[in-house]
Amino acid sequence: MxxxxxxxxxxxxxxxxxxxxxxxxxxxxxxxxxxxxxxxxxxxxxxxxxxxxxxxxxxxxxxxxxxxxxxxxxxxxxxxxxxxxxxxxxxxxxxxxxxxxxxxxxxxxxxxxxxxxxxxxxxxxxxxxxxxxxxxxxxxxxxxxxxxxxxxxxxxxxxxxxxxxxxxxxxxxxxxxxxxxxxxxxxxxxxxxxxxxxxxxxxxxxxxxxxxxxxxxxxxxxxxxxxxxxxxxxxxxxxxxxxxxxxxxxVFADEIEKRNVVAARYKDGLSGVADRIPVVMDGVVSTWAQYTIEVPDPFAFADALKAEGVPTARYYPKPVHIQTAYEHYPVAGNGLPNTMDCIDHIISLPMHPYLSEEDQAKVISAAKTALA
CATH class of the missing domain: 3.40.640.10 (Type I PLP-dependent aspartate aminotransferase-like (Major domain))
Structure with missing residues (x-):
C-alpha cells in the first residue's frame, strides 16, 4: 500500500x-x-x-x-x-x-x-x-x-x-x-x-x-x-x-472530489476511535493533502500499522519555532500552547484520490486494532 x-x-x-x-x-x-x-x-x-x-x-x-x-x-x-x-x-x-x-x-x-x-x-x-x-x-x-x-x-x-x-x-x-x-x-x-x-x-x-x-x-x-x-x-x-x-x-477538480470521498470514509470509520480526527470549518472544501489524526502514542500506532502493511507519516512533530535555526525568533504571547499540545499525538494516514475502499478498510481496521 x-x-x-x-x-x-x-x-x-x-x-x-x-x-x-x-x-x-x-x-x-x-x-x-x-x-x-x-x-x-x-x-x-x-x-x-x-x-x-x-x-x-x-x-x-x-x-x-x-x-x-x-x-x-x-x-x-x-x-x-x-x-x-x-x-x-x-x-x-x-x-x-x-x-x-x-x-x-x-x-x-x-x-x-x-x-x-x-x-x-x-x-x-x-x-x-x-x-x-x-x-x-x-x-x-x-x-x-x-x-x-x-x-x-x-x-x-x-x-x-x-x-x-x-x-x-x-x-x-x-x-x-x-x-x-x-x-x-x-x-x-x-x-x-x-x-x-x-x-x-x-x-x-x-x-x-x-x-x-x-x-x-x-x-x-x-x-x-x-x-x-x-x-x-x-x-x-x-x-x-x-x-x-x-x-x-x-482532472484536478475530479481528484479533489475523490479525496473528499476518502476523507468521508475515514470520518465514518474513525469517529470515536482516534483521540481527534480532522475538523473542517463550515463552508470549507478541503483538498486533503493529508489525513491527520491524533492518538495517544503515535510511535506505537505507527509500528502497529506498519506490521499490517499500512504506511504512516508525521507532519509536523517538531514545529519550526523550536528548530535550531529558528529558536531565537519571537513567538506570540507566552508561547504557542496549541501547537505544543498536538505535536506529540499527530500522525497521518494514507490519503490520495485513488485509495480503494478495500485498502482504506484495511487502514481503518488496523487503526481500530491499534487503538483498542
Missing amino acids: QFIDLHAQQARLKDEIEGGIADVLKSGRYILGPQVTEFEGKLAAFGEAKHAVGCANGTDAILLPLLAWSVGPGDAVFCPSFTYCATAEVVALAGATPVFVDIDRDTYNMDVNSLKQAVTDVKAKGELTPKAVIAVDLFGQSADYEALAPVVRENGMKFISDSAQGFGTTLTGKHPLHWTDCQTTSFFPAKPLGCYGDGGATLTNDDDLEFKLRSLRVHGKGKDKYDNVRIGMNSRLDTLQAAILLPKLA
Missing part, C-alpha cells in the same frame, strides 16, 4: 503526459516554453485569479512576493510554526523577522487571537514593523481568512496564503486569493497538484505584483535582458513540468 499513490494517477494520464513531454522534446523550448504560458493561464482560471506566475518551487513562490514588496530587515512577518520550515525560511532569507503564531486546536491553521496578540506584542516592543502575514492552508484546508483578513488590513500589512498543500481549497465558495494579496502553491510531487520534480506558482490579482514577479524570477530582468532593473533570482518553471501539470490540472 502506498501512502500517496502517484502510479495510479500516472496510469490514468499516461498518454496525455507522455504526449506532452514528447511535444516539449520535439520543440526544444525547455525554459519558459509555450506550455508554461498555457499552464499559467489555466491555473489562474482554476484559482479565480487574474494572474498566475510559475516558478521553480513552492518556497520561491512565497519568497518572490516578499522581494517584490521590499520586505527586509526591521520587518516582522507573522506565520504559523506548525508547518514546514519553508514558510518561515523565506522570511529570514528576505532579511525580515518571522514571528510565530499559534494554531487553532481543531483545524491546525492560524489562530486569529494569537495573530492579534503577536501584532500587539511587536508594536509594543517597537523594534520591528508589522509588514506581512503568511497563513498556511495546512493539510489541504483553507485557513479562516474571513477572520484573519480584517486583522491584516487594520494593521496595514500584506497578506499571503501559503497553499502549498491546499491549492484548490475554498471557503464559502471562494479561493483564498479572495482575501489575500497573493496565493502561493507548490508542485512538489507529493502535493495534491504535483509535477515530477520541483515547481511552484504565485497567483495574484495585482498587476504591479505580477509584473515584478515575472522580472524577479528571471534575475530581475528589465526590457533588455542585459539590463537587470532589480535584484532577482533564477526561479523559472521548467517547460517539461508545465507539460506534465497540464493534464493533471484537467
Whole structure:
C-alpha cells in the first residue's frame, strides 16, 4: 500500500503526459516554453485569479512576493510554526523577522487571537514593523481568512496564503486569493497538484505584483535582458513540468472530489476511535493533502500499522519555532500552547484520490486494532 499513490494517477494520464513531454522534446523550448504560458493561464482560471506566475518551487513562490514588496530587515512577518520550515525560511532569507503564531486546536491553521496578540506584542516592543502575514492552508484546508483578513488590513500589512498543500481549497465558495494579496502553491510531487520534480506558482490579482514577479524570477530582468532593473533570482518553471501539470490540472477538480470521498470514509470509520480526527470549518472544501489524526502514542500506532502493511507519516512533530535555526525568533504571547499540545499525538494516514475502499478498510481496521 502506498501512502500517496502517484502510479495510479500516472496510469490514468499516461498518454496525455507522455504526449506532452514528447511535444516539449520535439520543440526544444525547455525554459519558459509555450506550455508554461498555457499552464499559467489555466491555473489562474482554476484559482479565480487574474494572474498566475510559475516558478521553480513552492518556497520561491512565497519568497518572490516578499522581494517584490521590499520586505527586509526591521520587518516582522507573522506565520504559523506548525508547518514546514519553508514558510518561515523565506522570511529570514528576505532579511525580515518571522514571528510565530499559534494554531487553532481543531483545524491546525492560524489562530486569529494569537495573530492579534503577536501584532500587539511587536508594536509594543517597537523594534520591528508589522509588514506581512503568511497563513498556511495546512493539510489541504483553507485557513479562516474571513477572520484573519480584517486583522491584516487594520494593521496595514500584506497578506499571503501559503497553499502549498491546499491549492484548490475554498471557503464559502471562494479561493483564498479572495482575501489575500497573493496565493502561493507548490508542485512538489507529493502535493495534491504535483509535477515530477520541483515547481511552484504565485497567483495574484495585482498587476504591479505580477509584473515584478515575472522580472524577479528571471534575475530581475528589465526590457533588455542585459539590463537587470532589480535584484532577482533564477526561479523559472521548467517547460517539461508545465507539460506534465497540464493534464493533471484537467482532472484536478475530479481528484479533489475523490479525496473528499476518502476523507468521508475515514470520518465514518474513525469517529470515536482516534483521540481527534480532522475538523473542517463550515463552508470549507478541503483538498486533503493529508489525513491527520491524533492518538495517544503515535510511535506505537505507527509500528502497529506498519506490521499490517499500512504506511504512516508525521507532519509536523517538531514545529519550526523550536528548530535550531529558528529558536531565537519571537513567538506570540507566552508561547504557542496549541501547537505544543498536538505535536506529540499527530500522525497521518494514507490519503490520495485513488485509495480503494478495500485498502482504506484495511487502514481503518488496523487503526481500530491499534487503538483498542
